Amino acid sequence: MAAAHRAAVLGSPIAHSLSPVLHRAAYQALGLTGWSYDRFEVDEDALPGFLAGLDGGADAGTWAGLSLTMPLKRAVIPLLDEISDTAASVEAVNTVVLTPDGRRLGDNTDIPGIAAALHERGVDKVERAAVLGAGATASSALAALAGICTGEVTAYVRSAARAAEMREWGERLGVRVRTADWADAAEALTAPLVVATTPAGAADALADAVPERPGTLFDVLYEPWPTALAAAWSARGGAVVGGLDLLVHQAVLQVERMTGRGPAPLAAMRRAGEAALALRPT
Known part of the structure; x- marks a missing residue:
């Protein structure tokens, strides 16, 4: 019998997560019959106890890794070795590898996942880019753009505080960031690369402003899809790169880090994700 190994995704809310579908598809394609991947509803207050339970529970020694979604990506950092x-560049962890020595x-x-998803669509260098939004995903987008955008990145935000945050992230990441008011977001759509990091529905009103010859849009949402x-x-x-592309590419890297096997089966994982989304009610 194959040795047991466990992994899981943690977050709150977590019921919608496609991570179990993607990771299990990878295990099957790689022949990792002893591996399992689950999801757990865990918020910031419960995280320390959950991690402590991995060390001392009945399954201690079988845990290989964790995927983290909101609101845990920053909360986990003080709990890591x-x-x-x-x-560290964006103060956000979405992957925890649990080693045999504890x-x-x-x-x-997420950062290399964004770059890999763009590379897959032939986007390796652009002269300028625009980012819609200013949350945690926007900072990861800036980190990825540090290696892709040779010129200025304009971030369209809703408040002066968010604008200041994005300029600070730009300084830390070595990206020239200009900020603009969300009311002017339609002008963002003329950039060769537009990265939309806003919640569902927030950018729908921009659909009527898409130019005649648009460049590349990277919309990080995957449900509902397509966005307006x-x-x-x-x-x-x-050209459109979607949230499922990002999810699959970052999961590929997670599988490889957690299992020590590779390359992870990108195509099989994407097919599994598409099939699972197709079954969800619209």
């Missing part, structure tokens, strides 16, 4: 430079190693696969903006973008002939 070490974090990667990538995670160490907790934090990493961020993504649909309008495609109708105009623009």
Whole structure:
């Protein structure tokens, strides 16, 4: 019998997460029959206790890794033994590797996942870019754009406080960031690369402002899909990278880090994700 290994995704809310579908598809394709991947509803207050339980529970020694979603990406950092430079650059951890000797190693696969998803669509360098929004995903987008955008990134935000945060992230990450008011977000759509990091529905009103010849849109949402903006973008002939692309690419890296096996089966994981989304009510 294959040795048992466990992994899981933690967050709150978590019932919608596609991570179990993607990771289980990878285990099946890689022949990892002893591996399981679950989801757990865990908020910031419950996180320390959950991690402590992994060390002393009946399954101690079988845990290999954790995927983290909101609101845990920053809350987990004080509970780790070490974090990667990538995670430290945006103060966000979405991946924890649990080593056999009990160490907790934090990493961020969102940043390389964004870059890999864009590379897959042929976007490796752009002269300028626009970011819609200013949350945690926006800072990861800026970190990815540090290696992609040779010029200025304009961030469209709703408050002076958010604008200041994005400029600070730009300074830390080595990205030239200009901020603009959300009321002027339609002008963002003329950029060669637009990264939409806003919640569902927030950018729908921009659909009517898509230019005749749009560049590339990276919309980080995957449900509902397509968003109004993504649909309008495609109708105009623009290239669209979606949230499922990001989810799959970052999960590929998580699988490889947690299992020590690779390359992870990108195509099989994407097919599993698409099939699962197709079954969800619209």
